[in-house]
Amino acid sequence: MEPVEYQRGQKRETRRIHVGPVPIGGGAPIAVQSMTNTDTRDVESTVRQVQELYDAGCEIVRLAIPDQEAAEAFGEIKSRVKPPLIADIHFDHRLAIAALNKGADGLRINPGNIGGPKAVEKIIRVAAPMETPIRIGVNAGSLPKKILEKYKHPTPEAMVESALEYIRLFEDLGFKEIKISLKSSNVMHTVSAYEQLSREADYPLHLGVTEAGTLISGTVKNAIGIGILLFKGIGDTFRVSLCSDPVEEVKVAYEILRALGLRHRGPEFISCPTCGRCEIDLFDVVTEVEKALSHIKASPRVAIMGCVVNGPGEAREADIGIAGGRGHGLLFKKGKPAGKVPEREMAKVLIEEVKKLVE
Ligand code: SF4
Known part of the structure; x- marks a missing residue:
């Protein structure tokens, strides 16, 4: 099918940083991230989950580091997995420094809860010579008291003001390897906050709608919030947040990118x-x-339709398609009819035909 040109927003130009080998911003492909939900101190389970996320297409994986034991485990996990790892730190700057020394490819901190400017400075002194980037993670649920007093509520403006203050702090310390996130569970607040910040700063933006909910509600909230922003050209990397298996987050992320025509991974099912x-x-x-086709990285269009009303039309437009009839399906390959398939063999034939096409 011919590509269609939409009135997509111009991609906002941002600075380029690197999380391990993965470029973020500066025209790089939008990178997909997720976060493990295992106990980081449980090395075996965490390594297994990082591998599952990587196999699903996750390009950067974040791990929570709640204590020194987790920081120690982080070093071992790092030595055993392929994707770059980000250490997620709250409250204790010493854990951030420990994670950096264990080979973290990036940090995520909320400067508001890490112990003040002096603690931030200590982290930067270690991160700067390593050129390890830091995400400034502003969250509507933990804005500084003085900003909340000024705005009364965690409004988008309050989130942006908080982010700009932190950016100034990092810049005053001479550190620019940063990306910013402004997360809220309110979808339209999130969109507004990122829009406002994108006009004020050229650092790469990590998109996310936080505490989004379960698989269905979370998928809808993330798809709308992140989708609107990416469509407007805002955002350089993102994590879909779901109260579910993190592998589902990666699948949803790629469906968002596919729907926007930004990136394609895996078969497209119609x-x-x-x-x-x-x-x-x-x-x-x-x-x-x-x-059966979940491991495939190529992205053929596979149409599986129930009857002859719209079935043949969709099946013909796909790379491989089948339109159901009474007890059988009409197979199409690259738009051409390729014979009848009994219903009990439809799945097997489709799987074989797609594999022949891509492998
Ligand atoms: S393709 Fe046929 S079975 Fe499927 S929704 Fe349309 S009319 Fe119904």
């Missing part, structure tokens, strides 16, 4: 919602095919 005209067990076929 399947109908089914209705009273459907004459095959479409849900089972789609589930089986999607599961």
Whole structure:
């Protein structure tokens, strides 16, 4: 199909930083991040989850470092996994320094709870010679008291003012390897805050809607908040936050990027919602095919349609497609009819045909 040109916002120009080998900002592809939910002190479980995230396409993985034991474990985990790791630190700047010394590829701190400007300075003194970037993570739930008193509520303006104060602190210390996040569980507050900050500073922005909720509600909130911003050209990397398996976060992230035409990873499935005209067990076929092809990085269009109303049209536009009929499906390869397939063999044939196409 011919690409369609939309009135997409001009990509905002930002400075380039690197998290390990992954470039962020400065025209680099939008990078996908996630965060482990294992206990970082449990090295085996955390290594396993980092690997699962990496296999799903996660390019940067963040780990919580709540104490010195976790900082020690971080070093071992780092030596055993492929993706760059970011250490997420609250309250204790010594943990940030420990993580840096254990090879962290980046830090995420909230300067408001790390112990004041002196603590930030101590972290920067270690991070600067290593050229290790730091994310300034502003969160609507933990804004400085004086800013909350001024704005009464954690408004987008309050979040931006807090971010600008922290940026000045880092700049005064001569450190510019930073990216910024402004997270709120309110989607439109998040959008407004990032829009405002993008006009004020050219540091790369890490997008996210925090505490977004469960798989369904969280996916919708993230897709709308992050989707609006990326469509406007704002944002250089992001994490989808879900109260679910973090691998789901990565899958949702790539679906957001795909829907916006920004990046493609894995097959694109076009399947109908089914209705009273459907004459095959479409849900089972789609589930089986999607599961069997989940490891594929290439992104062919695979249409699986329930009947002959819209089925042949969609199947013809896909790389591989099938339109269901009574007890069988009509197979299409690259737009051309390729014979009838019995219903019980539909999933197997689709999987084989897609593999032949991409492997
Ligand atoms: S393709 Fe057929 S079965 Fe699927 S929703 Fe449309 S009319 Fe219903």
